[in-house]
Amino acid sequence: MFTPDSALTLEQGWQTGATGSLQKLKKFNNQDFNHLRSLCLSQGVLFEDATFPAHVSSIGPNLLPEDKLRRIQWKRPTELQRNPYLIMDGVSRFDIMQGEIGDCWLLAAVGSLTLQKQFLENVLPKDQGFQDGYAGIFHFRFWQYGDWVDVVIDDRLPFLNGRYLSVQPRTSNEFWPSLLEKAYAKLRGSYQNLHGGYLSDALVDLTGGVQMEFSLKNPPPDLEEILKAADKSQCLMGCSTSGSLKRNIEVRNGIVQGHAYTVTGAVKIHYKNGWKHIIRIWNPWGHGEWKGPWCDDSPQWDHVEPKCREALLRNKDDGEFWMSCENFQEQFSWLYVCNSTPTFLDFGDQHCTKWSVDSHINLWSPVLATGRNYSPAGAVSTNPQYFFKVPDYDSKPYNVVISLMQKHAEDMHNAKTLKIGFLITMENSKVLEQFSRTRDVTKYFTLSPGTYAVVPATTEDQEFEFLLRIFMKNQDYNENSNFPPNPVLPMDVPRQNQDRSYKALFLRYTKQGSTIDASQLQQLLNDVILQDEMTSLGGRFSFDSCRGILALMDLNSNGHLTLQEFGRLWRSLTKYMDIFNKEDRNHSGFLDVSELKSAIQTAGLAANEQLLCLLALRYGDAARRIGFSDFVCCMLRLETMTNAFQNLAEGGSQVLMTAMEVRMLLPSLLYRSEWDQ
Template identity: 45%
Template sequence: MQGALGDCWVLAALGALTVDRQFLAHLLPNNQGFKMHYSGIFHFRFWQFGEWVDVVIDDRLPFLHGKYLCVQPRSSNEFWPSLLEKAYAKLKGSYQNLHSGFISEAFVDFTGGVNLGFSMRNDSFDLQNILRGAAKSNSLMASIIYNSEGSDQELENGLVAGHAYTLTGIKKVSYMNGWEYLIRLWNPWGSGEWNGRWSDKSREWEKIDVTWRKRLNIPMEDGEFWMSLKDFEQHFDHIYICNLTPIFLEFNDPPQPWRRTMYVGPWIKGSMESRGLIYETIFKNPPCLVTVRESDRFSTSCNVLASLIQKPCGRQIMLKRDTIPAYIMIQKVDPKILEDGLPNSFLYQSRTEDLSSDLIALHDVSFRGTLNPGTYLLIPYFMRTDRELDFILRVYQRSTDYADEVNNSRAEDMPTFDSRITHDDTYENIFARYCNKTSEIEASQLQKLLNEVVLKDESISVKGEGFSLDACRAILLLMDLNVNGKLNLKEFKSLWKHLDTYKNLFRENDLSSSGSLNISSLQNAVEKAGFQVSHAMLKLMVLRYGDSERINFSSFVCCMIRFEMVTKAFRNLNKDGRGVYVGEEDWLQIIMSS
């Protein structure tokens, strides 16, 4: 919960991180705690200007009159929010520098992803589909209500103007012979909730199915509440969405990968005048070339997104007062002209296709647009002449052929950049995201993958702590045909097929969505998988992998993989149908590897 410091923008971003812990796991490295080898320090990772920066802090937190001065944990043994806030304050120079800021900046610093803002008052966009796409892609979401007076102002409807909220969910419910989209929000204060339609005690809940009511409406004064999409659009002014790629914009078209190209370079001092560009020096600044192919046309409103981040030269900290109004110009060019270099008169003679209508004074400015096939020149534009600064320009292209590289060899002063292919959710792309440099997956990487990808599948109910490292070692050994302690792509493909099968079996038999199976449900699942088992074997499965009565999803996966692999080994050895005779070495290998 928020303390005395006015950093609701930080707390709203932290609240979004807890919704999808794949981002939190990178920000907060594992194996830190108060038990073994505790030394009184913690370290966190933040994304700053193209790289991850490690920030180390001690365990002392500011108190005043017996209370936390800044963020206040919900329980007496929860420390990570306060420690993370302290690390972020150190990164920014002080706690004072966290007072009043931008959610978009916190999102990018915490994830290294791309942020996009939508104005409810000025932008023309499909809010319903944008939110559905963001929720489906596990994107971080937050929203704000503007207040012209600057300070927080509590309104009669329970909302707070001048304040940031985290979006924690979106649901479609059957209501009054129709459908209603509901938005769930969280107030970083930990209290103070919306009191209108679909609030905790509103009558609307009495008119929906009792199952959904029990699942969604849990009246508590914890700062979290539901409201209709219509009310959300009416009362909130701006929404921010962040993910590793702009995948949340794909709400209608089939998913396509987004390719990221990153340009890092200095903005040359004196390349701007108060009346506009200085054409003799403008091309000393590194341009970015983007090629859009005919196959890159999509029915959605965006196939190119550019994110411009600025920082002062010579130091890492970029404070709110340091930001310069920024802009991106984009112009279509003839590739033949680039062979001899662009003439100074080029900008006068070419039509500008701007990705933004206004100069914006933000640390991270993102623009989106739809470009027709052709070659384009992107030029960062800063409205100052007396300062030299560094910038990072990240360009995301939605493409059907992401193997092609953007041709950057014709601009003489073009900086080096890295081009990383981002993902959809095919098993190949998931493997690529988590494998090591030799294109193999080890036990620790498999654990991260299973907990961050498989357990995030909303079609199954998850209960328990997830996949342990020992469980992942056991799974790896069972699927590792080469017996080298790693999975290659072919072996991972086989595992992924098993996981899809087990997810379907678990979902079909967890009728109450409790996140676990009893013995009867387990028997149905095993039999649907094609195996006949005795009651004694079922009891043994639950005793070995569950809590003597029920078995959760991660344990079910481990149990089924082991059962299936051992059964297959037995059948391979039982060639005459009379049973199996194995030597000591073969027997030990089967037992130890399973």
């Protein structure tokens, strides 16, 4: 188990994606579970996964000595048990017993996952088992950098000297823990890559949520309230002990050093003549418990009301125990809390509150990184900036959470983890700064009303993609509203230095060429621009639309965009995305006629009522609503044609088009150009 201050090397197999919903599931290694299972059933064979084979390569070369690696055997559950099951009598943390691999950080997260069915069902699909339709193939889902990824495996499990190498089920014929662990090992590249890791990473990968770490050696003053609120709001929780030099060593009081545990409960109970905060904790070993106050045989339980004692106490050697909040802080170093949104920060808030999130995927490059000569001022001037607005209301206790995550390129195995972080600025002055050498940096804040900018940064000159998520608390949320609020508002000025990564995007989609064609442009726009849920609601960019966009930006009239031409298009796209999000006040993913009028004015263009109605008719749906992809096509053509008329105007001042000019402009705006045919 690694602490948040230590470094870890990971292998990744993620695919660049967009919104990250289960409806837009990514297939890891392009393997389709249903297709492969049907194929095996039709041929009467059991699935053998060539991408994660029953071979030493899937174990990893350094996990075991060479002589032990040679003795590894792979066995299917059907070879081990006459009547195997994926799940028996439901999924429970007590089904898990850690094996030889040091993946307590993963198993502690899985133990917490079993308590929260709303997350468990995302990870463990129900359409599989050892009875009907068995073909030796299973699949599990994990969240990776903004996407849910479906990982397919065969059910051959590694054994050493007749014993499970990895996690073993407590019940001999129940196999979901071993198979889930294998799927995660495949996602990470090998079983070896599970030998030491971050509990915080596993919590996020199992939920797609936001996690926060709390130091128990320097705890927040409201730690007890955070624990109770996290338990009440159905968060995943875990904790870890220090001891990098004494890893997996059990001390006399029963606590294991350098180990991860699951936090399974936090309550305040009546004790003697007062109240006591106690914490329930589970050891992924499946045994080994705390021997101090509030343990199973502790005399403290004699002073608890019988009904309460009966409800809370489980006197078994199953790895689970209670301890006081004071002992919890003494014995453990870190607390980890994870949920879809940071609802556990709402403790004590009597108002109706909701959290919403705004996500951004972008690219660090040596130009964007802060560099070796790090300075906050340099980072603000060169790195992407993302703006959000804190409204004017009583936001106690916390109202903003910022989460920044780095991800490695697909072909970069064993890439190092950078020291990453972010600055928060307000009116060009630094407000806060957070940096850490971990996969993600997440912090919570109480910010006063105003407009802020988040500036992601890294202290090293290396190209990486990052995912930035800004969570905002909305006190004025109306439960009966059809549209939840979106608190992240763009500034009224164009983004400055925010999208210099267009060069990296351009090179990625040119396929090693020097220009980009309409087909490549279509793929880029749909992959990158439509990753935002609101902009994607109006539909994808069609091939004809992309040919029309290319024609407007193609100064050389050769059917391709150069890097310089694409850069001009990219600046327009980001400008129009800001305008679209700002004018889409009900967050429907569409603009109506009045919102379109306001958007045109915000862009510094002009259109009379006649033209406005015709634009809505040409680019809108049956209800004359315009989605983002059509909005972009409309605005680019309107801007191009307006500039043409501007050049004809004396002095180059803005021209409000006359009816005659509108009629001249209509063919270019309302019908496809010759490149669109």
